[in-house]
Amino acid sequence: MRDAAPARVFAVDAIAFDLDGTLLDTIGDLAAAVNALLLDLRLPSLPQPTIQDLVGKGMPNLLARALALAGAPPPAAAEGEAILARYQQIYGGLLGRHTRPFPGTREGLARMRKAGFGLAVITNKATRFVRPHLEAAEIDAYFDVVIGGDDAPRKKPDAAPVLLAAQRLGVAPGRLLVVGDSGNDVAAARAAGCPVVVVPYGYREGLAVQDLAADGIVDSIAAVADCVRRA
Numbered sequence: 001m002r003d004a005a006p007a008r009v010f011a012v013d014a015i016a017f018d019l020d021g022t023l024l025d026t027i028g029d030l031a032a033a034v035n036a037l038l039l040d041l042r043l044p045s046l047p048q049p050t051i052q053d054l055v056g057k058g059m060p061n062l063l064a065r066a067l068a069l070a071g072a073p074p075p076a077a078a079e080g081e082a083i084l085a086r087y088q089q090i091y092g093g094l095l096g097r098h099t100r101p102f103p104g105t106r107e108g109l110a111r112m113r114k115a116g117f118g119l120a121v122i123t124n125k126a127t128r129f130v131r132p133h134l135e136a137a138e139i140d141a142y143f144d145v146v147i148g149g150d151d152a153p154r155k156k157p158d159a160a161p162v163l164l165a166a167q168r169l170g171v172a173p174g175r176l177l178v179v180g181d182s183g184n185d186v187a188a189a190r191a192a193g194c195p196v197v198v199v200p201y202g203y204r205e206g207l208a209v210q211d212l213a214a215d216g217i218v219d220s221i222a223a224v225a226d227c228v229r230r231a
Helices: 028-040 049-050 061-069 079-096 106-116 126-135 162-169 183-192 221-227
Strands: 013-018 118-122 143-149 176-180 197-200
Touching: 028 049, 028 061, 028 079, 049 061, 049 143, 061 079, 079 126, 106 118, 106 221, 118 162, 126 143, 143 162, 162 176, 162 183, 176 183, 176 221, 183 197
Parallel strands: 013 118, 013 176, 118 143, 176 197
Antiparallel strands: none
């Protein structure tokens, strides 16, 4: 049984996708890197479902919450920067090893590209990891614009990265459909004046998908192609 259907067909010029939990199932890489870092710090590991609920607001937030759950005191600023650098080193070495596109991702992107929509990725993930993930998953060629966590002055749920993507795509925000999996995606789209739909899988910090209050819920990226049209 379907979780829900899109609220309507959206007349847009471009579509922007979140990365982790929307296009790609990256939790295997993320969890492996977090637990390798905790091992380095002589802290207990965390279950993958616990780590999954920490994903969505960028690496510094993920690490701060993971360290707290593992029983570590809040690090001083310099120590926190060193921990982040070590995590990024570990994550870079694991990148793509356990990551796979969600079912329907390649099919949906190919259909939307063929229909002439501009396509973008907007993620809070550190920018230097975004293109390698897309390349490893063999979906990088579909995207005209890629916005990582270092490209805009503020991250989602702020509107800044969404507005930057719209600007680089050359479309009005109201003509850009945002596709995500979390409250961060919905809030950023709302703040930017964009319509937004969410997938029922992904990383939602423990919230039910219906509680995200998006304009619609789509079963997959392939289903997004069925709810958009060119004006």
